[in-house]
Amino acid sequence: MKGRHINIVTLGCSKNVADSEKLIKQIRAGGYSISHDADVIVPGHVIINTCGFINDAKEESIDTIMRFVKAKEAGQIGNLYVMGCLAERYMTALRKEIPEVDQYFGVNDINGILNELGISLKNELLTDRELTGPSHYAYLKISEGCDRTCAFCAIPMIRGRYVSKPLEVIIEEANILAAKGVRELILIAQDLSYYGLDLYRKRKLPELIRELINIESLEWIRLHYLYPADFPEELIPVIRDNEKVCNYIDLPVQHISDKMLKLMKRSHSRKQTESLLSGLREKIPGVALRTTLIAGHPGESEDDFNELREFISDFRFDRLGVFAYSHEEDTWAGNNYNDEVPEEVKKERVSELMEIQQNISLELNRVKVGKVVKTIIDKKEGEYYTGRTEHDSPEVDQEVLIPSYYLLEPGTFRQVRITHAEEFDLFGITE
Numbered sequence: 001m002k003g004r005h006i007n008i009v010t011l012g013c014s015k016n017v018a019d020s021e022k023l024i025k026q027i028r029a030g031g032y033s034i035s036h037d038a039d040v041i042v043p044g045h046v047i048i049n050t051c052g053f054i055n056d057a058k059e060e061s062i063d064t065i066m067r068f069v070k071a072k073e074a075g076q077i078g079n080l081y082v083m084g085c086l087a088e089r090y091m092t093a094l095r096k097e098i099p100e101v102d103q104y105f106g107v108n109d110i111n112g113i114l115n116e117l118g119i120s121l122k123n124e125l126l127t128d129r130e131l132t133g134p135s136h137y138a139y140l141k142i143s144e145g146c147d148r149t150c151a152f153c154a155i156p157m158i159r160g161r162y163v164s165k166p167l168e169v170i171i172e173e174a175n176i177l178a179a180k181g182v183r184e185l186i187l188i189a190q191d192l193s194y195y196g197l198d199l200y201r202k203r204k205l206p207e208l209i210r211e212l213i214n215i216e217s218l219e220w221i222r223l224h225y226l227y228p229a230d231f232p233e234e235l236i237p238v239i240r241d242n243e244k245v246c247n248y249i250d251l252p253v254q255h256i257s258d259k260m261l262k263l264m265k266r267s268h269s270r271k272q273t274e275s276l277l278s279g280l281r282e283k284i285p286g287v288a289l290r291t292t293l294i295a296g297h298p299g300e301s302e303d304d305f306n307e308l309r310e311f312i313s314d315f316r317f318d319r320l321g322v323f324a325y326s327h328e329e330d331t332w333a334g335n336n337y338n339d340e341v342p343e344e345v346k347k348e349r350v351s352e353l354m355e356i357q358q359n360i361s362l363e364l365n366r367v368k369v370g371k372v373v374k375t376i377i378d379k380k381e382g383e384y385y386t387g388r389t390e391h392d393s394p395e396v397d398q399e400v401l402i403p404s405y406y407l408l409e410p411g412t413f414r415q416v417r418i419t420h421a422e423e424f425d426l427f428g429i430t431e
Contacts, residue, residue: 005044006117007035007077009068010132011061012051014139014188014224016084020049021129023110028130030119036132038064041071045078047113052086053154054326061086069100081105083113085158107159108144127173134378136411137184137394138177142170142208146190147198148227150254151265151332152297152325155190162191164199171211174218183411184220184376185212186393191227193235206234213244219413220376222246222393228253229267231276240284246390247284251277252292256311257304264297265332270311277315288391290319295353296346297325298337305349312356318364319397320357322350358423361398365421372431375400375416377408387416389426398424406430 006027010020020036028034035042046068050061061084071077079102087094088106095104105112114121131138145160146153174185187209189195196204212221221244226235228251239245255261258270268276280287293308312320324346327339375387378394384401385408392398400416408414408430416428 004031005033005035005042006047007037007040007042007044008047008049009038009064010036010049011038011064012049012053012057012085014186015141016049016051017132018129018139018141018188019084019107021132022126023047023049023113024130024132025125025128026110026114026122027117027119029122029125030114030117032117032119034130041068041076043077045081045117046071047081047083050082050084050086052084052089052158054323054328056326058086065098065101069098072100079103081113081116083107083109088158089154127169128176129173131177131180131182133394134410135181136376136378137186138180138182139186139188140170140174140177141165141188142192142195143189147194148191148267149265149332151263151337152254152294152328154328154331157330159190162194162198164195164197164204166199167196167204167208167211170208171215174212174215178215178217181411183218183413184222185218186222186224188224191225192223193226193230193232203232203234205232206238209235209238209242209245213242218244220244220246220390222248222390224250224393226251228273228276236280236283239287247287248290248391248393249280249284249287250290250393251280253277254292254294255297255300255304255308257300257307260297260300260304260308263299263333263337264294274315288318290321290393290397291317292321292323293353294323294325295349296341296343298327298333298340300325300341300349309353309356312353313360316360316364317357318391320353320360321396322353322357324350362421362423365398365423365426368418368426369421370418372415372417373400373426373428374413375402375428376413377402377410379410380404380408385410387414398426400426400428402428402430 024034051057072080081103082101083105087104091104143164145162146155147162256270328334373389377387387400415431418426418428420427
């Protein structure tokens with residue numbers, strides 16, 4: 001193999017980001033120089049970490065692979081490797097359809113990639129990684145896979161059964177990240193609330209968070225993706241009573257109609273969902289609740305959609321995202337339901353829900369004008385610094401914009417007085 005430079009291109013979710021960062025650490029220790037830029041053709045070899053979750057993500061992955069195939073054919077890059085969810089799910093078809101790729105690797109085949117590059121796995125680096133984004137926040141994956149059987153979801157077939165990382169391994173990784181300057185730790189998993197059941201026969205997320213709170217330099221701990229059913233009640237006082245734990249809960253409900261929840265093979269009803277959500281607002285004052293929804297799932301009638309629309313209008317989530325249903329082969333829905341809702345109807349329903357949320361967000365944001373909020377400064381963009389409150393996660397939520405003449409330092413926390421509000425942005429000045 002010629003060349004000792006590798007460009008690692010990461011697509012998809014934060015879990016892929018964490019996987020790539022661990023791989024980068026191993027490859028750099030093996031003597032390679034590294035870049036991680038999806039937009040630039042860099043001389044050397046290329047590894048693409050793909051997403052294969054829904055149609056849009058698969059198309060982006062294929063488009064990216066083909067762009068680098070052309071670069072390889074033009075002699076602009078060396079070997080081309082593809083890893084991650086798309087490769088795991090469609091490896092046989094990809095090898096046949098895109099043979100120009102030198103090798104395909106699944107989601108957990110780090111040894112295979114390293115062997116291909118002539119590198120030995122360094123066990124002492126398994127809890128270390130090289131951050132590819134801002135140095136003041138990091139995603140920490142606490143488990144792999146999922147045991148849920150949601151009708152629409154391909155994750156269990158791609159990433160396997162739920163496997164919790166040992167608690168001590170997570171704590172070691174968190175300490176290493178904190179030593180690198182990470183101030184905000186974002187816990188991720190397909191289902192955080194399930195953590196520990198497979199390994200310890202009990203839910204251990206509250207205990208894990210209590211351990212993480214003891215890491216002195218960490219200032220925020222954020223929780224992403226808690227399944228609505230079997231929510232660990234012990235988690236409520238951990239969030240409420242600890243300033244380090246962000247008052248932010250990401251709880252994907254997907255729908256509210258009992259008929260649709262049953263068709264989606266979710267294990268929660270409308271009554272249970274409303275009871276949980278209302279209880280969280282009551283027991284954790286000031287909590288921001290984030291959710292995701294699916295519009296156009298097979299079986300969703302106008303009545304079901306109207307029920308969902310009315311629920312969103314009434315409950316008023318602080319943060320909300322909507323996806324159009326993607327019919328995925330080999331899922332329960334893909335094998336047992338017809339993709340009967342027309343694409344244009346799916347898109348209309350997504351737009352309608354997001355318009356409702358836009359109005360809710362504007363009303364909630366206007367209430368914040370005049371208030372002072374603790375804000376982490378992320379970066380400078382043009383005439384503004386962009387930051388976030390504890391109610392906002394990177395990339396997916398709104399930002400606080402502060403004029404650049406304040407000369408702020410990314411990664412620091414500042415008290416910001418909100419002076420103006422828009423639908424998905426706040427504007428402020430530092431105190």
